[in-house]
Amino acid sequence: MTAIEPAPVMLPGQDLATIDRAVGDAVLRPATPLWWWGGFTIAVAFTGLFILAVEYLFIAGVGIWGIDIPVAWGFAIANYVWWIGIASGGTIISALFYLTQSEWRSAVNRIAESMTLFAAAAAAIMPILHLGRPSFFYWLFPIPNTMGLWPQFKSPLLWDFFAILAYVTASVLFWFLGLLPDLAMVRDRATTRGSRVFYGIAAMGWTGSHRQWRLHKSAYGLLAALMAPLVISVHSIVGLDFSGGLLPGWHSTQFSPFFVFGAVLSGFATVLLLVIPLRRLYRLEAFITQRHLDLLVTFLLLCSLLLAYSYFIDALLPFYGDDKFERATQLHRFTGDWAWSYWGAWSLNVVAPQILWVRALRRDWLICLIAFGVVVGMWLERIMLVASSLYEDFLPSSWGHYVPTLWDWLILFGSAGMAAAGFFLFLRYLPVLAAYELKEILPPPSRHGESQG
Amino acid sequence: MVFVIGWVGPSTGWATRVGYPVNQPVPFSHQHHVGGLGLDCRFCHTTVETSATAGMPPTYTCMTCHSQLWTNADVLAPVRASLKTDQPIEWVRVNQLPDYVYFNHSIHIAKGIGCATCHGRIDQMPLTEKAASLRMSWCVDCHRDPRPNLRPHDAVFDMGWQRSKDTPSGDQLVAQYHIKGAAELTSCSVCHR
Amino acid sequence: MSGLAAEFAAEAALVEAAGRLRQAGLRRIEAYTPYPVEALDDFLPRPRAILPVLVFAAGILGLAGGFLLQWYGAAVSYPLDIGGRPPASWPAFIPIAFEIAVLGAVTAGFIGFFALAGLPAPYQPIALLPGFERASQDRFFLVVDEADPRFAAADVASILGGFPCRVVPWRP
């Protein structure tokens, strides 16, 4: 761990009531803060753009994008991998650190999981948009049909389809399970009839009886234990989407771990990017303390180094082996059309974060900046992997170029807007911290409400 | 129950149009011409043994008889009009395959598949209707194991033909016709190009 | 159930009280707390943990089903020559089988939880207990069922009287 004498996970002076006030009232307060409206409006605007772009895509076809032969994959795939990567970071925080029983997790897991949810949703749309004939995407389901045909189970794309299916479903269930007791808390604090009904239904009649708690703990533990391997598998399979192919620069045995490292890195970065402003806006400094930031930063650095290792191996192996195509592709990555994306990934994902080793520099704004850099850098890495292997492969005669169009960019930013809009709704209408878990980690003496009287 | 609709629905007659007679410019009755008069299929569908398509009779074929019979029946007005104006009669397709499916009549006839196997008891249809779903799964069923549907050559055009104990067995016919194995017959390229 | 309910302000007292009631031989006790209190496990009735079994079973089922599905589809129902690869190549079936297994297990865990916890059930009689809305926030409730053979209102009341809590008889 980084800290010499670790900052506390929760600042002193908290008790059950203060937690409820901090978490519950944020949801129930009648007035919606201005910053929320501002952010939400922008997000919705971008969602509008997204819908527009998708409409036109369905009308005109994928030809509106920059893709061509040889670069038949473009933004849609890069966005997909990018989003799913961001999502998995959230799951790691909530699931993996639950299993390791890290107390600090309790303050950030709800934010992380929700982020996961909307990122995964954004990711899940991309492959469908990517299809030449999106209306037939359901042919990937192994359902009985009038053609008597089945999907092709040996295709990495189909593996991926099942992975994303499992992952999105599981994430929703896991998220809701954790939300349940807090929904009950909000229900019981609710004053207006509307919110009573809404949260009443949402809480599904949770009473907090010891029996329920026991079941809840066991169920939550089991799901967490399943989510952890699931998220690893999902991104490993995403890696196989590429290494399943024989293209130089794709056909690599290390892609699965490589992709997971990157995924977790982008996940941590995104969580930081969300947590730092939120603790201010929601006055959550007491619960999300410097300790959390330190830990998140530490993991960010860890992943960044792991990724550096992958980048290094990826760049080294072609020259270690004797595959001339691999070598050529690697050189294209260094110097070709898309070299900027390659070096961008290096500098934003590997070089820049290292600044944060200096604890003195861990200012919120700098952390945010670097985290944002990582998020961008990871997207660069994805598009680099997609484009730079495709536009120059085996036969020089069929080498080509890849120039994204306006519609490519609209899809990218639009999807971000859509995910953001969802996240804003979560911020407004659902408890942003796992209140019951915070109560659990209160020091025993302060595990009480206001004294009676 | 929605599952049931989702999965059974496509196979219902409503979806496949099996058993739904189609309105034609001339209410031509196979029942009368085939069942009643005992015309052979090939009298009108002349290319069924040689070509991919069975062939639709030109107006002249109708007129071989109807220049003598029912010369002023109202139902035949379109036929006479066709001859007069030299405009073809536009029949409505009953057994419609998608454009990306390439069905060849001649090979099925050559390999001993009876007309009735796919077109049903045409000789009992006052108005022609679809007799089989023509779904891919339906085609593939027979391509996997054609034996139950194989007939001796002389029975191919026989509407009412039934297997009897002295008909050669499916396996014998497969051998006789040199019919290829399921793997080859269920290759995509057999029907799709 | 109905009987005596006690409302505590702090976890410690609740746990202690539960302990005393248990000593007094009372079995049918239920606690309502804003967060899981593991200490209560020793004093309160413990249902047998079938959820893990359920989840495990579902997982295995998913795994087997996944393999079966793929094997049947690729090798039995419509075997096709895919790039010269054998139709039933089990290594290629692993990822999907695994995903189906996990999906099955997670869903089973989720549904299993609600089923065993008797949820969703919007009507909870206990919620009628005055002040119970704080059970999910900063109050701790202990309810002793009068159906308990050892239940005697006076004794229970006296035991609970020894703690900083508000005791109320409770009928739904």
Place this chain on the structure above:
Amino acid sequence: MTEFGRRHLMQLVAASAALAGLSGCGPSETPEKMTPRVDQAPGETAGEASYVATAVVQEGFATGAILQHRMARPVKLEGNPDHPASLGAADAPMQGTVLDLYDPGRSAAVLSGGQIADWNRLALALAEKRRQWSKDGGTGLRILTGSISSPSLAAQLAALSQQYPAARWHSWEPLSRDNVAAGARLAFGKPVDALPQFDKADIVLGIESDAISAAPGHLAFARAFGARRRAAETGSGKMSRVYAIEATPTLLGAAADHRFALKPAEIELALRAIAAAVDAGPAEWRGSERPGWVDAVARDLAAHHGAALVHAGPEQSPAIHALACAINAALGAPLRHIEPVAADAPGLAELAAEMHDGKVETLLILGVNPAYDAPADLGFVEALKRVALSIELATHVDETAQLATFHVPALHMFEDWSDARAFDGTATILQPQIRPLVPGHSAPAMLALLAGTQDFSARDLVQDTWRQRVSGDFAAAWSGWLRKGVVDNTAAADAAVTLRRDFATALPKPAQTASALTVLLRPDPFLRDGAQANNGWLQELPRPFTRLTWDNAALIAPATAGRLGIASEELVDIARGGGKKVRLAAMVLPGQAEGVVTLSLGYGRRAIGAVGEGVGSDAGVLRVSTAPWQADDATLHATGQTYPLATTQQHQTMDGRDIVRTFSVDDLPKAAAAPERASLYPPYPKGDNAWGMAISLGSCIGCGACTAACQAENNIPVVGREQVMRGRAMHWIRVDRYWSDDVANPGARFQPVPCMHCEDAPCEVVCPVDATVHDTDGLNVMVYNRCVGTRFCANNCPYKVRRFNFFGYSGRDPRPAMSWNPDVTVRDRGVMEKCTYCIQRIRETKIAADRDNRPITDGEAKTACQQACPTEAIVFGDLNDAESAVRKRKASPLDYALLEELNTRPRTTYAAHVRNPNPEIKEG
């Protein structure tokens, strides 16, 4: 409540699945109609193809063709194996004629002054004229046609000149071979056509020769040429050695073992030196400072007396042709000399002069377009204004149509009776393939109108012309000619030629033009003179060397470009002297001679139709009647602007990769038992046939006929310039062109790349929906209707042969529905497609064979590319058949699989390129 909750959830899940099941499975939309004929047409079977012989006439010469008909409409043109000019092959422009037939841009109405006019107005006007001509013998009547080899048309013209002695017939062929005739006159004192016999030629010297690319009979020449280039590979006979001297790349130059890029002026000097060396000219011709190779080449030629020949392209000066004749004479070259096939007539210059002088009152323009392609100095457009009544017959409302008094829509050559002769004189009867699609008229009909013939019938005309030429049963002979597509023994007899004694002295002194920049004006490989500019197939067919589509460019040698500081895609202005300038993009092309810029004719059409108008720029404005092929006093100015060119190949060399293998004929690889490649996968149960293809790189000349044939056969849509630039061309078989790394004098290597039909296909494994799989014949089949468009297969194809419908290209394609091949699915938006080895032809053959329980004979199933290939470089067949041609080809030690280290086990393999260099020559 809770119950509802659960059930509701279930229903949501179910509903989505249900939708999945339902969608697209309801009752089919509007049912199709079936329209049988009223009366059955003879010899027509619904659902089966029928084949009718005819010929395609290009620049006056006939090439035999067979049209594949579906329900009595032609959908595909194939070469006629019985025709000497085709031998079964068909070049791209020929195949394009089918698309021309269906061109929606065809003119369909008589026009006068741009307005739709009544045919009777024209008829009356001519009736008036006829009365006058019958008095004055046709004074002021002029007829302008292209080069004509049609006996019946010639007869008609002869009859007309009988009727109107004062009338004159002129002929104008923008791509004339006048220089060839002039050269022959210089050498032999009379014009003759010389037909090279490459099958007998051990040594070939091409002077910017078009013998295998465009000359009349080039398909036949290419066949013989290719056979000799393949000799080493088949082990049959001796491989020929080819030299090329040229200023701009030609296909023969690309195939040459030694290629020397010289400026036009230097070419004549070199040839004089060679002539002298082989005793075909005075010794002083040898010149003092000549490159070393000249003597070596001369020695090689001389050493192969009777088996060495020289062939020069039609754009070369008469002097060069004369020299070629002399050298050939000296070498006893394997040539056939025959009387000129095309009828001779005064040219356009004389006509223009008369028009300027106002001597022309009535001008009938038949199927030529001088307003577009007449040399600038003739001022034809102004001259035409001085003609009282000008009538133009053309298939499109072209540049001339807009100036002529009357424009008459012409019938396509497949729409009426006619006849024409091939390069060797062999005649063919052109029979109508389809009832006219537009209310048009034919050239004979127009001439008949002049003559005042009542109820004229082209059929009668042609029959009458030929009736005199047969003794005995004409009807039988006639039907025989029609069936065969050839009129028996009409080939021209040999013409005896002797070299003029005064030949050497009569030869004009070589022009000593020391110009910094010479502009060559050359026909476009596919558009030729631009008459087919409205043809999307030809516009989008990549040019052999530039891989350029939808544009012409100023082709400049790297060195010259460097000197002038010009880069590719930079717009330049090129002018002749002070004359009109043409603006077009520069393109740096290896193989160009230093200081030489080549421009393609046939572009910049101002009027022809939506497809062709404004494509490229009209280099024709630089032509003058005295020097139609070349401008020595040319100037070039960079404009500083750039203009993107739609090329289909971005990278021009092999980067040292093992792609096109090349061997010298002296050290060929030894036949070695190829080790069976190891594979983890168990062998698959295979069907009766195992289809495979072998492509001989040694005999591929890069003409692009295969690509054109594939496009026509497989309903491949035209995507347009903008989409080609975005890397979305749809051709299923592309011809890659690599420059060998020798920068100084690079050789071009052509490599046709169709789908390899890999046995362990990488594309199939990654498809999630079984849309591309193997069938039991080992074909890698693409099931369009199953494709959802993930495009992973395209990524994973190492050969990049897969094409994707990024838009609904087929829907955008202007060609009418009736012109598509009904045997091939027209692909929809969002699906992948690729070469299928012409699965439709394979299935047709298999079904036919299976129907009568017989095995398939070798060559029964031909792919379209194989069928069209002039050099038989492509061979396709059943690998299970030990006797099949493809098996024999693959047995050659030169046979190799592209990228075989990937172990994809392609069914398509290549025979390495073999060169036969002259050890005495180092350079070139």
